[in-house]
Amino acid sequence: MSKAPLWVGLLWLGACGDSVDEPIEHDTHDHDDHDHDTTSDWMTTGEPVTTPEVPAGSTPWVWDLPEGFPPPVVPVDNPMTVEKVELGRHLFYDPQLSGNGTQSCADCHHQDKAFTDALAVSEGSTGEFGTRSSMALGNVAYHTTLTWANPVLVRLEEQILVPVFGEFPVELGVAGSEDEVLQRFVDDPLYAPLFADAFPEVGDDERVTWDQVIDSLACFVRSMVSWNTPYDDLAYRGELALNPAEIRGMDLFFSERLECHHCHGGPLFSGSFVTSNSAHIEQPFFNTGLYDIDGEGSYPPDNVGLYGFTGEAGDMGAFRPPSLRNVGLTAPYMHDGSIETLEEVVEAYARGGRLVSDGPYAGDGRDNPYKSPFVAGFEITEGEKADLVAFLRGALTDPVLLEDPQWSDPFAGPAP
Numbered sequence: 001m002s003k004a005p006l007w008v009g010l011l012w013l014g015a016c017g018d019s020v021d022e023p024i025e026h027d028t029h030d031h032d033d034h035d036h037d038t039t040s041d042w043m044t045t046g047e048p049v050t051t052p053e054v055p056a057g058s059t060p061w062v063w064d065l066p067e068g069f070p071p072p073v074v075p076v077d078n079p080m081t082v083e084k085v086e087l088g089r090h091l092f093y094d095p096q097l098s099g100n101g102t103q104s105c106a107d108c109h110h111q112d113k114a115f116t117d118a119l120a121v122s123e124g125s126t127g128e129f130g131t132r133s134s135m136a137l138g139n140v141a142y143h144t145t146l147t148w149a150n151p152v153l154v155r156l157e158e159q160i161l162v163p164v165f166g167e168f169p170v171e172l173g174v175a176g177s178e179d180e181v182l183q184r185f186v187d188d189p190l191y192a193p194l195f196a197d198a199f200p201e202v203g204d205d206e207r208v209t210w211d212q213v214i215d216s217l218a219c220f221v222r223s224m225v226s227w228n229t230p231y232d233d234l235a236y237r238g239e240l241a242l243n244p245a246e247i248r249g250m251d252l253f254f255s256e257r258l259e260c261h262h263c264h265g266g267p268l269f270s271g272s273f274v275t276s277n278s279a280h281i282e283q284p285f286f287n288t289g290l291y292d293i294d295g296e297g298s299y300p301p302d303n304v305g306l307y308g309f310t311g312e313a314g315d316m317g318a319f320r321p322p323s324l325r326n327v328g329l330t331a332p333y334m335h336d337g338s339i340e341t342l343e344e345v346v347e348a349y350a351r352g353g354r355l356v357s358d359g360p361y362a363g364d365g366r367d368n369p370y371k372s373p374f375v376a377g378f379e380i381t382e383g384e385k386a387d388l389v390a391f392l393r394g395a396l397t398d399p400v401l402l403e404d405p406q407w408s409d410p411f412a413g414p415a416p
């Protein structure tokens, strides 16, 4: 993938620049120098962590993090408060937030599936299917870019506009019904105290605005930190919480033979990571040889990856490496949900690219000219494959994220 100074420029001018006190150095490229996920590589710059001030009458949010671990970046104009997170939680689970009142964020982001939806591609409120697979939401605030292939979407406040108002595809489908949807929250007696508590700094007649809705949703999603996997116990708490198969799988994951860590490095296992005290961030996008439809590197026309954004040939099929945290729960896999199991994902990498043998997208991804050199193929035994999957499934699953009541459905009735 080529460098694109344009995006770097956009990032500097865009919202990210004003969300931190110190300028962050952005670098968009596909070669990751970090060999291992070591806390020293990623965690410390020595800069003090800054926390935006909360308005009088609000309760500052307290992050649940391993000792010494930096919180995510919080924009100065949307400080984290307990009250906004609670309002955002209600909005996240409320189908009143869709144009036709039938769908909420949670319909595509289920807590028990690490906030994915088990579908290959998501279905919006009007029944229209999109082209992309829903993404896990734990630790989303630490990502350097948001969604599968967009280098300029870096703030949750902006990303959330997409499912709410977007029309290609329609997700919540609010475009055209903006006033009507907002009026539902004005009319619902549940929300008056929630908005009053979340925005004590404004008058009663200035409440229930779209900015407040989006800011609260962003606070809720930003609050979903997830550092309670067995891997985290080992890496950040010094406790040996992995079984022998998982340890063997971890060694394979970080081996030069398999190369996984070159793209899925760092605390998120995604190659990208930004915190409130990062000095330098990476924004990786790679082509993994999932398709080669015409023998010249083409991906399906509705899902061309970064190329759709930059129009540069070298960006064809380049996607952001997804975080592998909770990956045991986020099937089916890849940007279009086109791989069912983790075993099949590993087989595609071992082959050096996926073979699609029939259908409109038939082709051998191994020959894709835009494929990353890190997807070169490797030998792997059945036992090693089982160990690698045991690591991905067992060591990277955070049981707290999946059940914590602070991120659960406030409208759910008592268990039957």
Ligand code: HEC
Residues within 6 Å of the ligand: 092, 103, 104, 105, 106, 107, 108, 109, 122, 123, 124, 125, 130, 132, 133, 134, 135, 136, 137, 140, 143, 145, 146, 147, 148, 149, 156, 159, 160, 163, 164, 170, 171, 172, 217, 221
């Ligand atoms: C119709 C299903 C659907 C709905 C409804 C939906 N999402 Fe998503 N979400 C997705 C899909 C699909 C993606 C990946 C989008 C892409 O790459 O273009 C995504 C991506 C995201 C991401 C980016 C995650 C990352 O790692 O970069 C966030 C954050 C998010 N959604 C939050 C929300 C919130 C908040 C709402 C409610 C306002 C919501 N979503 C509603 C399907 C949905």
Ligand code: HEC
Residues within 6 Å of the ligand: 258, 259, 260, 261, 262, 263, 264, 285, 286, 287, 288, 290, 317, 318, 319, 320, 321, 322, 323, 324, 327, 330, 332, 333, 334, 335, 336, 342, 345, 346, 349, 372, 374, 375, 388
């Ligand atoms: C060249 C960089 C690169 C390498 C090397 C790499 N990955 Fe990936 N990985 C990606 C990208 C990019 C995606 C998303 C691709 C897409 O959707 O088109 C991905 C997707 C995945 C997924 C699907 C996750 C999901 O939520 O859909 C899994 C699982 C995965 N990789 C595991 C591995 C393992 C295990 C290895 C080592 C054998 C590995 N990766 C090596 C970049 C890489």
